[in-house]
Amino acid sequence: EPWILDVDTSVKPLFGHQEGAVLGYNPAKQGRPSHVLHTYFMANTRLVLDVEVRPGNETAAKYTMPGLWHFLEDLPRAAWPCLIRGDCALGNERGMGEAEARGVPYLFKLRQTSKVKRLIQQAFCSGDWMPAGQGWEGLEDRLELTGWTNKRRVIVLRRKLKGSIALAMEPQLTDSSPQLELIEIQEGVVQQYEYAVLATSLTDPIVALAQHYRDRGDAENIYDEQKNQWGWGGYTTHDRKRCQIMARIIALIYNWWSLYVRLAIPERHAEAITSRPLLLYGVGQQTRHGGQTTLTISPMHAQGRAMEQVLSSVNAFLLEVKATARQLNWNERWRTICCWTL
Numbered sequence: 002e003p004w005i006l007d008v009d010t011s012v013k014p015l016f017g018h019q020e021g022a023v024l025g026y027n028p029a030k031q032g033r034p035s036h037v038l039h040t041y042f043m044a045n046t047r048l049v050l051d052v053e054v055r056p057g058n059e060t061a062a063k064y065t066m067p068g069l070w071h072f073l074e075d076l077p078r079a080a081w082p083c084l085i086r087g088d089c090a091l092g093n094e095r096g097m098g099e100a101e102a103r104g105v106p107y108l109f110k111l112r113q114t115s116k117v118k119r120l121i122q123q124a125f126c127s128g129d130w131m132p133a134g135q136g137w138e139g140l141e142d143r144l145e146l147t148g149w150t151n152k153r154r155v156i157v158l159r160r161k162l163k164g165s166i167a168l169a170m171e172p173q174l175t176d177s178s179p180q181l182e183l184i185e186i187q188e189g190v191v192q193q194y195e196y197a198v199l200a201t202s203l204t205d206p207i208v209a210l211a212q213h214y215r216d217r218g219d220a221e222n223i224y225d226e227q228k229n230q231w232g233w234g235g236y237t238t239h240d241r242k243r244c245q246i247m248a249r250i251i252a253l254i255y256n257w258w259s260l261y262v263r264l265a266i267p268e269r270h271a272e273a274i275t276s277r278p279l280l281l282y283g284v285g286q287q288t289r290h291g292g293q294t295t296l297t298i299s300p301m302h303a304q305g306r307a308m309e310q311v312l313s314s315v316n317a318f319l320l321e322v323k324a325t326a327r328q329l330n331w332n333e334r335w336r337t338i339c340c341w342t343l
Contacts, residue, residue: 005044005213006082008069008091009220010037010060013234021241025057036244038233039065040252041072042220044086047259047270049223049252054245062087062096070099084108084203086217092200094148101202108213111155111198116146121196124157131207135215136160139207144200154201156210159194230273231255260338264318265311278302280311 014030015022022034035057041050053068073081085100085107092109100107111117124130124140133139137160145152199214228234231254236247255273262276271279283300300308322337329337 003083004046005084005086005216006050006073007042007044007217007220008040008065008085008087009042009224010039010065010090011224011228011233012036012057012060013038013228015057015237017237019237019239019241019244021054021056021244023057026060027057036241037064038224038248039068040220040224041069042223044216044219047219047223047226048256049227052245052248052252054241054248056241060090062091062093065091066096066099070103073103073105081105084213086213088217094146094150097153097200097202098150106202108199108201108203108210108217110214111200113196113198114146116144117198120144120155121157121159121198124159125194130159133158133208133211137211139211141207154203156199156201156207158197158199158211162193162195226272227251227255261315264315279304279308283308 012025012027012029013036014027014033015035016033019034019036021036024032024034025037027033027035037055037057037060039053039055041052042048043050051068051072053065055064083106085105087096087107087109089110089112091097091107092111096109097107113121120142124142127140130138130140137158139159140157142155142157143152144155197214199210201210203210205213224233232251233248236244236251238244238247258273258276259270262271262280265280266276279302282302283298286297286299288295288297298312299305300312302308322334325337
């Protein structure tokens with residue numbers, strides 16, 4: 002099945018003298034040493050494929066890409082993703098060049114450098130904007146930045162900021178300004194926009210590419226769940242190797258629990274903060290009669306009636322797997338589980 006690989010990083014602040022606890026990019030706790038979690042996700046499934054723990058000052062793409070390509074090269078070529086998505090950390094010559102050399106399509110965001118800002122200013126005066134969904138407009142162009150080996154397809158996206166009324170002025174652009182402020186007057190109301198620029202090797206239309214990148218925001222939900230509900234933000238060991246082992250163990254158990262909960266609630270992803278009380282708070286009683294073992298579970302949750310149906314559904318699936326498991330190899334068993342859960 003075609004699938005999308007999301008690549009992202011997250012900062013984990015540290016409060017001790019751990020290996021690799023150095024100062025780096027840490028917006029939440031500035032000046033605090035940290036580790037960086039370089040993570041690969043299977044999009045739309047909430048599954049973590051791998052995580053690599055690096056020192057706090059190694060947030061750049063050059064530290065992400067070696068582990069990423071090592072992970073992919075261990076897979077058969079037919080199992081590679083149909084698309085790699087990432088933020089502006091990967092939107093550079095190294096990230097895009099290595100993806101092109103391996104024939105993997107990509108969709109990365111670009112930093113708003115001076116040349117990218119000039120591109121936005123040129124696009125601002127154009128009348129070729131197309132609807133890109135959810136209030137966004139898009140425009141396609143070709144761009145070659147300093148250090149790039151060739152021109153690449155870029156998509157300029159903009160969206161009106163709500164309630165942004167300012168004095169009328171001509172569009173201004175300065176290389177030193179952190180934000181690009183371009184405004185226009187429509188029916189006497191001053192409109193101000195926010196912008197994003199994407200670089201891609203795909204040939205899909207603008208509206209599809211814009212939606213692809215919006216879907217990438219789901220990776221932030223996984224980080225939030227892993228840190229606040231599973232332990233990525235809490236465990237501490239003295240050396241970095243054990244930190245990485247613990248991060249992978251947590252991710253593996255998170256994947257197991259996500260698959261199990263999908264058996265019970267197939268229509269959506271249920272986070273641990275709600276699914277644990279729902280599925281774990283119960284009293285079990287095991288009885289044996291006539292050579293048969295029966296496990297009776299009495300849910301203690303307020304939604305006990307609904308849980309009876311949920312657990313009965315899981316039980317039916319397990320009985321089906323048990324009845325056919327002897328005729329299936331490991332790949333076929335996993336395919337059966339994934340078809341049921343995903």
